[in-house]
Amino acid sequence: MRNQRWIEVSVGAFMLLGLAALLFLAFKVSGLAQTSERNGFEVQACFGDIGGLKPRSRVTLAGVTVGRVAAINLDHQWFEACVTMQLEDSLVNKLSKDTAAAIQTSGLLGDNYISLTPGIDEAWLAQGDTLKDTQSALILEQLVNQFISNSTRD
Incomplete structure (x- = not known):
């Protein structure tokens, strides 16, 4: 027993x-x-459409995660989604002010994330700067609708 x-x-x-x-x-x-709070700096970027991007989505540089999306807010003047990104301290004085930000998708139906592409400007990004060169998310439903409407015209 x-x-x-x-x-x-x-x-x-x-x-x-x-x-x-x-x-x-x-x-x-x-x-x-x-996750443990890392020291870092925040930058913003505004997009016409963020698709399924969410807070805590990753921010990558050359495929390596270098930060996270801290917040997403609506700009009431231009009706754009303004994304605040928390980037690692190791990028201070390494990313130029003309760095581009694009919303990408992991695979065909995966998570959305932000991919950064460094620019060539000699001025560096600092706390609170805004990225001007942005590319909105590609929305799969919009592409399918566009394909269907184009194929029915023929």
């Missing part, structure tokens, strides 16, 4: 440990886990 109870407790503990591990992995993969 005592041996049976020990086995039941062991199996229960193992199941709880497995459930906790799955929960931890789910938070890590989804990007919802609170």
Whole structure:
């Protein structure tokens, strides 16, 4: 009897440990886990359409994650989405003011993220600067609708 109870407790503990591990992995993969706050600087970029971009989406440079989307707000004057990005401190005095920002998609139906392309200007990006060269997200539904309307005209 005592041996049976020990086995039941062991199996229960193992199941709880497995459930906790799955929960931890789910938070890590989804990007919802609170990561340690890194020092960095914020820059903004305004886009005509951000598609499915969300706060905490990644910001990449040459495919390497160098920051996260901190906030997304609507510019009520121009009706554009203004995105605030938190970039790593290692990029201070390394990215020029004419750096371009484009919203990309991981795969065909994946997450949206911001891809940065360095420019050639001699002035560097600093805290609070705004990127002027931006490219909005490509919306798959718009492309399909455009293809259908073009094919029906023929």
